Amino acid sequence: MIRLRNGTVGLRFTILYAGVFLVSGIGLLSLTFLLAGEGRHSVPVDRQPTPLGGPDELHQHVRHLQEQLAEVNAQHSRQLLAGSLLALTVMAVVSVLAGRALARRVLRPLRTITAATRRITADDLHRRLSVSGPADEVKDLADTVDDLLGRLEASFAAQRRFVANASHELRTPLATMRASLDVAVAxxxxxxxxxxLGDRLRTQLDLVDRLLDGLLVLARAQHGALTGAADVDLARLAARAVADRTGGIAAKRLNVTEDLRAGMVTPGDAALLSRMVENVVDNAVTHNEDDGFIRLETFREDTGVRLVVETGGRVLDQRDVDRIAQPFERLGEERTGSENGSGLGLSIVAAIAAAHGGRLELLARPRGGLRVSIALPSVPVPAEVGA
Structure with missing residues (x-):
């Protein structure tokens, strides 16, 4: 079966090449058969000396020669027809194979460009196709894609710098406003x-401060600005995050179950990874129901480690769950902000996981609640530890 990947251009090229080849072959064989037929009709009968005998014997001899000639012509026509059909069949197979080979060769640079473009994501826009070869249409296409990637990289970098700079610059007026407020009420x-009124303003200032802090962390994670690589144990981070939130857990009477296996170590920025785990646990406590539960688990899989946090609650729509990792998105809220959060918690988690070569997975539990899973690469375990 002829099938070229992801599209029908290759198949159309194959059909086109095979069709042109077959039409040319049919025309050539038809012309050969036509000329051969004309040649047979124009073959003269050799004149032989008049045999001894009367006119009847002469006519009988001529008729016999004509019958022999007609039989030879018919046999020759059948052989030519059979040979032509056989040649046409062979040409049909050869034309399809040749068309497929030609189509693959013509589309090979496009497949290379497609594969290279698919490997480029928003986190590695610095990569380029860098297609070499003659200055043809394919080279122009590759250069156009490289130019587009350059413009996208510059745009993304400018956006991240703006968020980081704006968040940083807003901290100074916020600090001034907070100091002025404290002086006024004192x-x-x-x-x-x-x-x-001062208490209300202070609460709003705290919310804005948390929002700016979240934007700074998000910009730093998306920009890939990791301050250093360290071996970080996810189990310890999760246990510490739960211990720091005992007040909120007790206020909602949450049942916390921990299966935090030691040795779940991943390389990365310790501060960012700690913030990632804290945001997940915060989300589990803040958006849980009274008398609910939280289950935390760490385990090793293949060449990575995974942290899973499950919570109870109402049944959620997976389509809504898929979008809450985007900045300022929340479930069941038209607005993204609230008194307790900035709407950046899980988007920060996703950005930090991606910056460390991992991923965030969100799943709506069939019985209600949410399953948050973070997969990260792991540090190789020494032989004596694994024994």
Whole structure:
């Protein structure tokens, strides 16, 4: 079966080449057969000396020669027809094989460009196709894609720099506003309404501060700016994150189950990985139901390690779950912000996991709640440890 990957251009080329080859072959064989037929009709009968005998014997002899000639012509026509059909069949097979080979050869540079383009993601826009060869249409296409990747890389870098710079620059006026607010409410004789208003403003300032902090972390993770590589144990990070949130867990009367196996070590930025695990645990506590549960598990798989955090709650739509890893997206909310979060928690988790060569997986549990799974590459285990 002739099937070229991901499309019908190769198949159309094959059919086109085979069709042209077959039409040419049929025309050539038809012309040969036609000329051979004309030659047979124009073959003269050799004149022989008049045999001894009367006119009847002469006519009988001529008729016999004509019958022999007709039989020879018919046999020759059958042989020529059979040979032509056999040649046409062979040409049909050869034309299809030749068409397929030619189509593959013509489309080979395009397949190379397609495969290279698919390997390029938003995290490695610095890569280029760099197709070599003559200055033809394929080279022009590859150069155009490289130019597009260059423009995308510059645009993404500018966007990340803007977010990081804007978040950093806004910290100074926020700190000034917080200091001014603290000075104003600390003065003697301040009215009670002013104190209440100060508390509300301070809460909003804290929310904006957390939002800016989240944007800075997100920009840093998306930009791939890892400060250093260290061996980080996911189990220890998860246990510490749970211990730091005992107050919130107790307030909702959550049942926490831990299966945190030691030795689940991954290389990376310790601060970012700690923030990633804290965001997952925060999400599990904040968006849980009263008297609910949290299950945490770490384990090794293939060449990586995985952290899984499951929570209970209402039944969720997987289509809604798929989008909550995007910045400022939340379940069941038209607006992304809330009193308790900035809408960046899981998007930061996804960005940090991707920056470390891992991935975030979100799954709506059939019985309700959410399953958050993070897969990361692992540090090779020494032989004496694995024994």
């Amino acid at each position: 003065k003697p004789g301040v009215a009670r309404q002013t104190l209440v």
